[in-house]
Amino acid sequence: MSQTYTIHIDGVAIQALPGQKLIEAADAAGIYIPRLCHKRGLEPFGACRLCTVLVNGRPGTACTTPVADGMVVENDIESLREFRKQIIEMLFVEGNHFCMFCEMSGNCELQAMAYRFGITAPRYPYIWPHREIDASHPDILIDRNRCILCGRCVRASRDIDGKHVYDFVGRGAHKQIAVNAAARLADTNADVTDEALNVCPVGALLKKRTAFQVPIGRRLYDLKPIGSEIESDGSTRID
């Protein structure tokens, strides 16, 4: 019989398995820890910092922190909710996000996260960066205006597709997603069937000619908030 740990998240005792990351253990127990760069099946990345929790009183990201027996975690508390709001607002103002014209509206995790946290407009001034679009590929569009630098496509392309089509170039505020060619996505071996295209949380990596196949009103987060899919499905809570 395999060993299990007991950890507490906001006072709720849950089971965890050695080797699990905190966010996985929380998911299994139906406790949602907000995240954007993390996605099940991809290597933990720790970039968006939305899943920052207090582990035994110290801040750490749930997506990268391994579980340990007796761990005491604070997640849904006022100070962390405020930090998360700030991070979401920062992601909005550093890019050029126009939800009302975006084909991902309703399926977008960034937008859904803002709704979950009750954000109607960011407090910070917009930075209005200049970002490039790459429409060279017959089936795929890269719109860096909407990219939040979560690195999901980087990891999926490298680790699942085995291609390494995408990676980051530049530093700091100039950091951006790039492709494995001198200039254009069309010059890479990217394909519309790549898993990398299914993991983008926003509208930065899009399959052409698929927009609006599902009408607004019937999209993923139109009726239920992001995270509810995890909150409705927990089985490892200890009563």
Place this chain on the structure above:
Amino acid sequence: MMSNCKAFIKKACRDVGKDPARLIDLLHAVQNAFRCVNEEAIDQIACELQIPRVQVDGAVTFYSFFSKEPKGRIIIRLCNDIIDKLHGVEEVGQALTEELGIEFGQTTEDGAFSLEWTPCIGMSDQAPSALVNEAVVTRLTPESARQMIRTLRGHMDPHQLATQLGDGNNASPLVHSMVRNNIREPGPIVFGPVNRGEAIRKSLGMTPAEVIRVLKTARLRGRGGAGFPCGMKWEFTRASEGDRKFIICNADEGEPGTFKDRVLLTEFADRIFAGMTIGGYAIGAQEGLLYLRAEYAYLKPHLEDVLAKRRADGWLGQNIHGKQGFHFDIRIQLGAGAYVCGEETSLITSAEGLRGDPKNRPPYPAQKGYLGYPTVVNNCETLCCVTRIMEEGAATFSEHGTEHSYGTKLLSISGDCSRPGVYEVDFGVTLREVLQMAGSNDPKAVQIGGPSGQMVGEDQFDRKICFDDLATGGSVMVFGGTRNILEIVHAFMEFFVDESCGYCTPCRVGNVLLKEGIERLLDGRGEPNDLEQFRKIGGMMKSCSRCGLGQTSWRPVITSLDHFPSVYESLVREDPDGFRRSFDLKEAVALSEDITGRKSIHA
């Protein structure tokens, strides 16, 4: 691409064994030979090393010392650190642009010169200063800058610029530099005389566990800033399983206003290497790396020479000093211009030939560091302390300092003072005493610990320099009565915006928002709400940033706000009509006015 370029890159790749971990060395070679690493070079390097070309592209675009566009045969990097600004670097910059006929960021048409700004190059005690290719030019004036260009046009050899050589090893043929050491207060621990080889001899007479116990008894804490107990770090790494282990010396001091490691590398490299060798013995490592910041490349020939002598004398290599089975050697890894690489996990990533992003922790370097093997990273000064402690024993070391901060600390003091330079002081000295030593008559504010430390005013000068009061990696910048606090803070935030790696949201965006907020205040558009926002942003960055850079880079704003509140309060006010003062209608409609050819009646 010309075929000689292709042949050069092919050979350069072969020279590093086609090892992707040596990518930074390779990019330096290509950049130096062809003055750029262009798309074709990136393609070929990727092909030779069998790694994705976008990975090479990512590294080229991460480091300031690499460029895709061709640079001049001579690159002048003028340091625009705040201390250089206090000493008139703007006028020097103006003289250079006039003399060269180009702006900063440009290259002369004949391809001879490029002119760039660069953050602190570790010469704040002899500012304004510049790097001319690898050579360092100090104490520039507008006139000496013009003269420098005229001289260079003659021989095009930066090495010949140093006509008056500095003191000590700066004057040796291998360094040949006008840099001065400026050792103002040589203390007993780091700067005291050593008996070469004695520390290693004594260490090898003990078991590795005994060596670690000596360091724990001395309660040696890391000198880079974080203050982690050195013995504990070594013990963790010793206990980790690994086919290989590494000890890395962090010689990437990039914190603006710090330059003490420059002096250690120039005059006391033997002690650093001895400390690394002892560390290798204690943790069971056979390989050491000295990660040298690219700004200090002028010291590399000297350091290689010190290593060669140590090999010849049996202090490096096989069965060191007759100790059967103890093999250890050291390689110098050059950085490429990225402040974040002073953070130990970023340093490791960079030494692995990648973008200098910090790593997720856990696992810590002691478990999984360089190339995935257990690794210790120590500061130059910490390693010098190791050598001293092993030579003289823990007791002598702990005679100095305070209860939780044993030993001495090197301070790099610069700014508005008559004796800028390096001071070795006992921990526990007050800031006021330090300022007196440095000859500072009219200090208004002191930035201690560099931009990521804190800005304190007169009412804090009786605080002590030690780990549990005013902690510092060594940078002490003094600002006199007439200096503008907010302009200093703005310079620091510009630095952090430029140097954030961009991996995590809080640091990538938070620094930009703080910098722009300070700009609004300086422009007279500040609102009381801005100050509250600064604190909120700072609080989030502290808790949520991924590495020490973002966890501390808000501090120039918040500590100056704490200690100089009236400076901020005098610059903010509510708009009488309740509008956002930060919103500039004129600016907002300028583009559409331009397009339509009509003027707004409101703006």
